[in-house]
Amino acid sequence: MIDEFRKLFPDLTPRFFRAPGRVNLIGEHTDYNMGFVMPIALDMNCYVAVAGSNDRKTHIHSLDRGEGFDFDPDVAFAKPRKNWTDYVIGVAQQLSMRGVRILPMSMVFHSEVPEGSGLSSSAALEVSAALAFLNGRTYSGVEMAKLCQRAEIDFVGNPCGIMDQYISVFGEANRALELDCRSLSHKPVELPANAALLAVNSMVKHDLATSAYGDRVKECKAAVAGIARLHPEVKALRDAKLEYLENARLDPTVEKRARHIITEDDRVEQFFAAARRGDLDQMGKLFVASHRSMQHDYEISCEEIDFLVDTALTIDGVYGSRMTGGGFGGCTINLVRPDRVDAFTKEIVDRYQARYNKQAPVFNCVPSSGAREVKDLSTIPATNKTSS
């Protein structure tokens, strides 16, 4: 990335920033219902090298795609181009709407977060872009997470919650965060040292994912409207209790969606408490309960993911397994006894290969720190990608 920057902009001296991807431990689709989530930031980042510009344009270049784009830094009326540049330009537009002057700049991005695997490569790109446009100017972390989410909703067109951007900004080494998506405050919790968190990438992303996400957002709104007829204090599903569903006379699908959210919020709180006391059995049980709720009530799983979860649960040393992220593919997250990590990895990979003829990458998820400037360049992993 550094070489690429020098090649493209030989007269400029860049600064470097990074923003991580994430894995969510529990609390799925609860964020846009104002509830609780418990993600960790990963030791996998989107990096950006940034400096001013020698002309009046902003130049953005993706090392991974081997392509760049130039635009006028006056982004007030910029239009989406329906590709990766929207995440960057959308963030510039949101910053400028909040009074941050967008200057002509030169940027090279390089990401280690695999795309389409539910590990928030897009939030990592948005947050690294925000840091690059700010280029050292101080800015509130919560506001940064919010504006990156807004860029994704308004400019990219994904009606997402705040979780991914928030954890990318606020992640902490060795800790998961329980984030309250209404107050936008969090409590860190150290995870028991005697368990590993392994993500298994199904390498599938079903086309349904984007449209189904929007459908779930609408179904949750419908649930709130129905419940609020009897319980006007319910402004979001976070405020509802399970017993409210008995008399709400919701459409059966809407009722199932609400049941997932209400029970899932409860599982996040229970998981936090279990993690605090190092109760791995209980943490594992909550993983499985969360998965079943996503599978049957929220209906966002898919065959390959259910296979990975069900297979994991037959392997010795596995406390629990569940899908993580938006749904319809991506990764499972597995809580595994440290001395069983190698055996688990081999068995899950072999069985997935035998069933779907696909290689499932497995990675150890180590809770890592959130977005920041990179001063020690030796921490940026080498890549052999260069554009010709």
Ligand code: GLA
């Ligand atoms: C995606 C969204 C998040 C969240 C998760 C599901 O990652 O970007 O806001 O809703 O799905 O928990």
